[in-house]
Amino acid sequence: MPRPKIEDAEERLLSAGLNLFARLGTERVNTNAIARRARLGIGTFYSHFTDKYALLREIQLRTLAGIRVARLDALARASEQTALQVRRSAQAVVQFARSHPEAYRVTFGRERAGASRHGPVVSESSRPMAEALARLQAAGRIDAALDPELAARAYSSMEIGTLLWWLEDPGRAQEAALVDTLARMHPAVSGGV
Amino acid sequence: MPRPKIEDAEERLLSAGLNLFARLGTERVNTNAIARRARLGIGTFYSHFTDKYALLREIQLRTLAGIRVARLDALARASEQTALQVRRSAQAVVQFARSHPEAYRVTFGRERAGASRHGPVVSESSRPMAEALARLQAAGRIDAALDPELAARAYSSMEIGTLLWWLEDPGRAQEAALVDTLARMHPAVSGGV
Amino acid sequence: MPRPKIEDAEERLLSAGLNLFARLGTERVNTNAIARRARLGIGTFYSHFTDKYALLREIQLRTLAGIRVARLDALARASEQTALQVRRSAQAVVQFARSHPEAYRVTFGRERAGASRHGPVVSESSRPMAEALARLQAAGRIDAALDPELAARAYSSMEIGTLLWWLEDPGRAQEAALVDTLARMHPAVSGGV
Amino acid sequence: MPRPKIEDAEERLLSAGLNLFARLGTERVNTNAIARRARLGIGTFYSHFTDKYALLREIQLRTLAGIRVARLDALARASEQTALQVRRSAQAVVQFARSHPEAYRVTFGRERAGASRHGPVVSESSRPMAEALARLQAAGRIDAALDPELAARAYSSMEIGTLLWWLEDPGRAQEAALVDTLARMHPAVSGGV
DNA sequence: AATGAATGAGATTTCATTCAT
């Protein structure tokens, strides 16, 4: 009898899931709670997602896409200068995290139990960055002894870990200081010859 | 039929738990499985730990203590030179992770759902390092513009994230390269004046 | 395989619970048994009642309401004469107990362990009766030395205890003799001036 | 190795059990807790009692014996006059309950789950009283229409129920008023011709 | 006789999932 309104049920579910995941953690949220918060029947949940982790995956994919776009936008507007590009890129991510803290936490946070159930969405691919570092190395712009892949990997972990820590309490650091620290510790900057 | 023979039940449970947590992830392991693997009754589990997360916490505390000791040992043997100390410290942690991959993964890995249930054991405290950086700064040894707390935080995330990634497949990088990368990107080294 | 057919699950559970509680006692019945007897899944039990004691409470509330109604009905039909009202009231309760022996036993019986877990439902309130006795006293109809509250309390215990004993084996006494004894020993009758 | 001292382990267990049963209710006390409170090993419990209910039964038997003795003592000292004997008997029980509230509650209180497991200890035998009433009837001292057994039964319930209620909060009534009410409502008194 | 670690049957409770409406 109900049938509330033929609306964006899927969006409602994604939004409800994001909020609950961020507040309670993936494991402490169940499908019934997501459907209830979306003001939809539990059956509706299952006609849109196969399970809780499918919804989580969709949230993560959207977040990763958002970050990619933000980063590319920033780079497009920045000059060719490496140090500036690094800074702009860091700035873009920090801004994204500040604007979408729930999405960032849900996507990168600890307690990603879903990963072990349905394979990781976030492979934390640092491939593009590794390639960029390799190019800089080839151009003699950074220390030849640096391992590009390891360095890229290390930087990614640093960025994610630091942002998650910051989001727990944004009062912990000024946004500008955060960007500065990330940029300084970026291998393309610190590793300069 | 209770009480067949007295044994070191607690150690057996810790070892079984470590193994299962590392292989399956905290959430996919239940108390029954831990007890069974330790070849003990489920009741024995509960007479030693209040729940799964109490056992997890004990594993983590032991791991953290082990790392602390390893790091201090390494520093005690190293000269006073900062760059060398940084390298020795990184080496100690890399060696610890290589020798106790399960413990490292269980302690620092993603999917730390238990943390949200019983409070985090691993605060990933970077306090000591922040203080060391501040001292170096006061001595004019590293850039005054660096924020010691942020930098320490960032380095910790980097170290942990990189080691977790490496442990997934140690073939990904030479141990020496790993140590080298961590040392290079350490703020006390890269941030030198 | 869920959801075979929609039914009045709650009534089925109440009825199954009443029967089992009466036969085995509150503590010897578990939620599984109640659900099984109601031919419902255990999950269905928990979607209707928070636990065993919530179901018990509902049974008790219904029983108390039933007795209240029966007593008021009887009084409404009786004349104003005190002795007759007392007799009619006793009669109403005896009839109720005879017609709903399980409900009476479950509501008033010993072994009300649940009470201590979730607060008593049956406060065995003798307030109304105490007030009635006080009015009769004021009107000089019963001994002024009688303590109305104590007397009301005492009568309630007597009524309940006697009925529980009788229900154990209704052959123990004629219903008429039971009513007669209760009426005779009622303070408004025996305490008359 | 322990072996604390060859003492009255049994008395210690009875005392611990009485205290715990009275505070928590029969069902919420377990054998381990009783042994712990008696500062004895759990094994010792089982070398003295077969289970929790055996200990409960022993407590109840002692209590019943105590009440019997108190009542007989009182009657022995009272004159032959019925009204006085009734009053003395009531007084004796009230005093006993006041002096041994835990024992009284544990013996007569609701939530006698053990009863259903091991058969009732307290049959609430009102046989002696029924016989006394019958004798009084034969002597023409009380109304011939009264059913002695029912009346005895009713009085017992009244006495127990009222005392349990009083023990919940002795401030509820003066001890003298209590004795007075019980005596007044005793069939040998109120039923007098 | 006293001990208490070990036991495991059994009770409670959760929640992903189905399917008749």
Next chain:
DNA sequence: TATGAATGAAATCTCATTCAT
């Protein structure tokens, strides 16, 4: 398409009881 009552496998946790010491 949307619904939500019903389901039961699975997980957690308790506690009476045993028996080697």
